[in-house]
Amino acid sequence: MSDKTSAPAGGLKAVIVGAGMAGILAAIKLKQRGEDFVVLEKAARIGGTWRENRYPGLTCDVPAHAYTYSFEPYAEWPAYYAKGPEIQAYFEMVTDKYGIRPHIRFNAEVTALDWDEAASQWTVRVAGGDAIVADVVVAASGVLHHPKLPDIAGLDSFAGTKVHSAQWREDTPIDGKRVGLIGNGSTGVQILTAINKRVDKLVHFQRSPQWIMPVPYFTYSDEERAAFRADPSLIDAIRYNDEYLGAIKRFTDGITDIDGPQMAEIEEYCRLNLENSVRDPALREKLRPNYRAACKRLIYSWCYYEEVQHPAVFVETGRIERIEPAGVRMVDGTFHELDTLILATGFHADRFIRPAGVTGTGGQTLDAAWAVRPTAYYAVTVPGFPNFIMLNGPTGPVGNFSLIDIAEMQWAYAEQLLDLLRQRKVRAFAPTAEAHAHYEERRIAAAKKTIFGSGCTSWYLDATGVPASWPWSYDAFVDAMKAPVLEDYALSA
């Protein structure tokens, strides 16, 4: 816990990189601590992933009441799952309610961060010139924000409208058009379910089928929202509902015990969903994955199987040969003539704060430190990069649960390190190389045994094919975030 009473006057100078979910969280917490901080945001608005993504059907697959800050429950969610613009509105509301907006510099892209060892401070450079000196940097720059284009011959030759899901334009021709959709991760699936009834035809290019976890969907009435407003414990009852928390536990236990009963249950839910929902046997086989459920991020959907059976949709499972001006040519010679091509082909998930150049002690760069894979000690701190806190950084938990909860736990951990600085007990903290190496050794060994490493491709894998995420249970993460093990830290006075 923060021992604010013993903190000397004069707050820490902090820079938060990014005004998305995690950056706003850090800003609220730093403000409450009375620190001196600025949030540097490359765009003109807050919101991170919810600002960037505007594709039709954008929905958070974590129940809305669970995808909120723990300290700011929200009575107004229209439905069990919230849509992108509704989540953006929530973050805008929170930003104003906590008085964070005046602390944000918009259109301020961080280009370089340099650690000054003598001063124990960071110099943070912003595109266009100026530099800010800070005791602490909070890297809250998100994970999935560098769109990945498919490596398909002729992509640039397409004469119609071509758009990546994360660069959606309102005027993308959909209504009455022949639309091609490449990719069926969470994004491709959501887009399909939102546009299938608007198009003339929709060709969904599916390189790998997905397991689909059936989930409930329902809206909240005005009366229910009024009740939530009057009695927030009703919101807690949803947020901390046994079924939801039980599903998280089943999922995180299952991914680490891949032959155990929880994973068997997940697999059975998904298999029965496929068997019972897809009527045409030929389509059912096209949609049947040949890898285990939860190896790729599970798709939670209440409507995909219904919508993919709409007559306007054709699921193309052949291999793409090339893209031509008028459409997509398959290896077997089939040609799909298209007006619009949507690329739901995911993101470069290994960038984190990069391309900003980060230079730590002894002139070492983050690029060099991460030459094999991006990594951080317990996902929060990086050896050789003092006073540098990552929220939703590398090796953190990923899966079908709220990353807000993850960021809040990471903040609670990091705050205890900030206390040491604030109380002037130390000038700099960073995990030791030995502690980090030991963590990584154990993590990688465990990660290879998780369901993510059971034989499929996904953005969960690093460049060497090892799952990049937290490989232990959710409870183990909760425990690890309770307090930093200070013996594992180099603390310079």
Ligand code: NA7
């Ligand atoms: P994902 O989950 O990375 O999905 C990308 C999809 O694009 C996936 O179906 C890929 O097939 C497909 N893809 C990528 N390149 C190609 C090429 N060259 N040809 C055909 N198909 C291709 O990205 P999303 O945006 O859906 O979701 C990312 C996360 O955002 C999601 O997990 C949530 O956490 C939120 P593949 O499976 O590799 O065969």
